[in-house]
Structure formats: C-alpha cells, structure tokens
Amino acid sequence: MSSMIEFKNVCKSFGDIEVLHNIDLSIAEKEVVVVVGPSGSGKSTLLRCINGLEVVTSGDLVVNGIHLPGQKHLIRDIRKEVGMVFQLFYLFPHMTALENVAFGPKKVRGVSSAEAVEIAEHLLNQVGLADRANHLPSELSGGQQQRVAIARAMANKPKIMLFDEPTSALDPELREEVLNVMTKVAQEGITMVVVTHEMSFASKAGSRLLFMDEGKIAEDGDPHTLLKSPPSARLKNFLRHVGY
C-alpha cells in the first residue's frame, strides 16, 4: 500500500514551546487512524500540519505525494484533496446548509452551480439532512451543523478527511448521529485521521489507534488490542480518565 501521509522527523514549535517532537508516522491509503491523548499532547497540531493550517518547524511532511515544507504555493493543491471537520463546525453563517455544501465544488472544483447543488443535495441526503437544506446554520442543532460540516468537507471529493474533535462540543445524544455519519465515511474507503475522545468510535471504525503524549506518539497499533490490553501505564491511566 502506498503512503498517503508521511511525517519524517517532524518537529513543530510555537515560540519556545515544542508541541510536536520528532514525529515519524506513515499513514496508508484507506486507513482510519484515530488519535487520542491528553489535552496539550499535540494531537490537534499533528492534524493541522497535514493540511498546512500549521507549518512544520523542521522535518519533512508528504501529503498525497506533495512535500509540504517550503512549498507554500502548493498548499492549495493539498487542501483540495484534504477535507477538514472542526470541533466547532464553523459553517459559513451567511449561507444555507445547501450553499455551505455546494460552496467547495463551485469555488474549488469549478463545477456549474446546478451540478454543485446536485452534489450538495446528494450529500445532505447521505447525512440525513435533505429536509434541512434551506436552513441557515443558526437554525440547526449542533449535531445537524456538524453533519452539514462533514457533507461540506466531503463535497470536494477529498482523498483524506481530517476530524478535529468533531463531537467534543456536542451533547451525548447528538454525538451518536455524528459518529454514525463518520462511520459511514470510514466505510467509503477514504483515508481518515480522527482526533477524538470517543473510544467507541476507535474500536468500531478505527483501523489504527495512536496515543499521543507530550508531543510524541507513545503508542501506535490496532485499536482493539490497545484498548483491551493497554501496554503502558500511561495509556491505561488515560483510558481510565476518559471513562473507557
């Protein structure tokens, strides 16, 4: 299998604080990688490096065959292939659900308006929100907003999907609907990197689990094995804290 995302000795600092410490990581096509770890361990930063929202300080990072460091002008080529879902949804507040989803195909893929609407309707249907197409984000629940956000990220037909704590801002009963949509995305064979505290998602849909601690990848392996018998005291401790 070819490597979709490759970190080679990547470091990332904010001022004097090193957030990522010599990360080596290779993610193959169609892998569903779930990243867990205590807050401040660098999981979000790791994720945001992949689409260039954070610039790596040193090392090499290759995404979909493109080397990121020092190639600012290629960043859009990568972003077109990488969809991202944020903790706080960040739907465009002045556009309806449909317009949010149609935005990418129209502006980035350059498809016609009619075609973009068709793509958007299809995706909204897939996330179970066909009847909310003409609502503004402010008229939707958190769970619905996040499902629209997933549809929006999928609309560009990305090869990679990044999820940054997609359920952390949601009530428990709304999490389920978002996790179900994410499981569906995973089944479609898109490469996924998911930062989350939902261990149930890791064991159900994840093909690989990373445990990050203090800017390093402390554990890397099969979710079932790692969750059933955590090999380190740190992971054991962490799992107890998140109530798994």
Next chain:
Amino acid sequence: MSFEFHYIVEAFPSLIEGAKLTWYITIFGIIGGLTLGIVAGILRLAGTEAVGGESHGISRVFWMIGQKCSITYIELIRGTPIIVQAMFIYFALPMLIEVSIGVRGVRFDGLTAAIITIIINAGAYIAEIVRGSVLSVNKGLIEAGMSMGITRFQLITSIIGPIAFKRSIPPLGNQFIISLKDTSLFIVIGVGELTRQGQEIMASNFRALEVWSAVAVCYLVMTGSLALFMKYLERRVE
C-alpha cells in the same frame, strides 16, 4: 419678541436649496469614502491572519507598502480636525502644488473641495470600521474556508466580506451621519450648504430663533432618513 412662523416659511426655499447641496456633498462623499475606506481597511490588514496569512514573493512587498501607506493615511486624517483638512484642500493645496511642481492656478472650487474633504475624512474612519469588522470574523471560519483550498481572493469576497459587511452596518450608519453633519463646516470655504444658507438668512433678518430651529429640523430630517435607510439595510441583510 415671539416665535414668528412666517420667517421660516420665507426662509424655506433657500433652506431647501442648502439641504440639496448638503445631500449632494454627503452622498458623493460617502460613496467615495466607502470606496477609499474599504481599500485602505483591507490594505491595513494585508498579510495578517485576518485575511488568510502572509503573502510571499513580490506580492509581499506590494502589500507591505500598501499597509504602511494605509496606516499613514489613517493616522494623518484621524489626527487632524476636519476643518483644517478642508482649509488645507481649499487654500493650501494650490500653493503646495505651485511650490512643489511649479504648476500655478490649480485649485478646486468650494463644492469639489468639500466633497474631496468628506471622501478623505470619512475614508479614514471607514477604513477602521472595515478593519474592526474583518477582525471580528471568527478565525475558525477563515480556517474552514482555507482548508477547502479556496484562493485568498475567494476567501475575502465569499466569506470574510459578507460576514464583515453585516457587522459593519451599525458603525457605518454612525459614520454616515457624522459625515452629513460635518458638511456644515464647509461654511468656512463658502459652500452654500444648509448651515451657510441659515447664516445668510439670519444675517438679513436677525431671526436667530426661527432660522436655527428650522435649520436644526432640516438636519434632523436628513440624519433621520439616513438612520432609517441603515435600519432597512440591516434588516435586509438578516
């Protein structure tokens, strides 16, 4: 001495003429000021996170020069009284042109100088309104847009622009009203706007109470209409 209403009736035609001129200066001043303000406001933000981060290469130099020009312009205008700006454009600029490039006789008539003054003055304040509105757009929305692979231009026109525009309506309304009232200062460069008309009528009949009351009411009607228009715009954007 009593309040004699017929003085107002007599003054009315002249006051209407003055009010028309006040509108004329205000409308052109606001349109020009808005254009200048948007350009200066965006230039001032160039290369910051608020508009999608730093540029690179030659465009970086261009934006940096733009940003410095914008800051100089805004501070120069905010730091001096509008009446001084009007005097400068009307009286001093022709001399400056003559001294610096040796061309004599370049001068604006009062009305042109008045419009230019409002454009330049309002532009500086509107630039700050634009900057404030753009900065108020959630960083997460900008990242959401950028992560889709859109260009900086698309980011500004499709996401930051519409959101910032909505937020800028209340402070813009404020600035438009201020600019309208500022036109009364052009009495000093001989423009026959509303205040000047009032003064001339007053000088001939000495009915200060009636004339200045009428002038005040005229201004209230005009500022009130502007305020109503901005309210309407705000509701339309909702």
